[in-house]
Amino acid sequence: MKMKAGLWIDHKKAVIVFVDDKSEKKVVLKSNLEKIVGLSSNKGPFASFGRRDFPKYDIVSRDFTGHLNNYYDMVSSQLKKAAGILIFGPGQPKNELVKRMGKNKISGLIKKKETAGKMTDAQIAAKVRRFFFRRAV
Numbered sequence: 489m490k491m492k493a494g495l496w497i498d499h500k501k502a503v504i505v506f507v508d509d510k511s512e513k514k515v516v517l518k519s520n521l522e523k524i525v526g527l528s529s530n531k532g533p534f535a536s537f538g539r540r541d542f543p544k545y546d547i548v549s550r551d552f553t554g555h556l557n558n559y560y561d562m563v564s565s566q567l568k569k570a571a572g573i574l575i576f577g578p579g580q581p582k583n584e585l586v587k588r589m590g591k592n593k594i595s596g597l598i599k600k601k602e603t604a605g606k607m608t609d610a611q612i613a614a615k616v617r618r619f620f621f622r623r624a625v
Contacts, residue, residue: 493570494616495563496607497577497585499556502563503609505616506570512613515566519559521552560588573597574619576604 491506491513504515563585567573575582575598582601589595600619607615 490571491569492572492574492616492620493567494574494612494619495567495576495585496604496612497563497575497581498579499559499581502559503612504563504566505609505613507613507617507620509621512617514609514613516609517559517562517566519555521555521559556584557588560585561592564589564592564594567597568594570597572599572620574599574616575601576615578603578605 491508491511494505494507496503499521500519502517502519504517506513506515567589575586582603586595586598586601589598604615
């Protein structure tokens with residue numbers, strides 16, 4: 489039986505739990521993504537709204553997006569092994585990942601996507617097992 493996968497993801501960390509009816513394997517991936525400093529502060533690139541300020545924002549934004557795409561590709565490569573995928577987590581990361589998975593042609597594996605707050609690894613594993621095997625853990 490091919491393993492199913494559950495993924496909890498945010499911009500900093502992805503926890504993937506592979507399950508089948510007898511076993512469980514956990515993979516944790518970190519994005520090492522640094523916050524974009526200065527984009528919302530008065531000292532950032534928008535402080536003076538001068539012409540020279542916008543290229544700085546553009547470069548930082550492109551770097552941020554490129555880093556996220558690399559992170560999502562790393563997560564997607566792990567999920568290619570699964571027979572079905574449950575994706576959950578806070579905010580936009582799960583939606584951004586699904587969009588990126590469509591470009592990588594593996595979005596057809598997704599069974600469900602839902603919003604969830606912070607969870608421990610044990611809670612993530614229990615949620616995945618319940619979703620795929622419909623039984624208490």
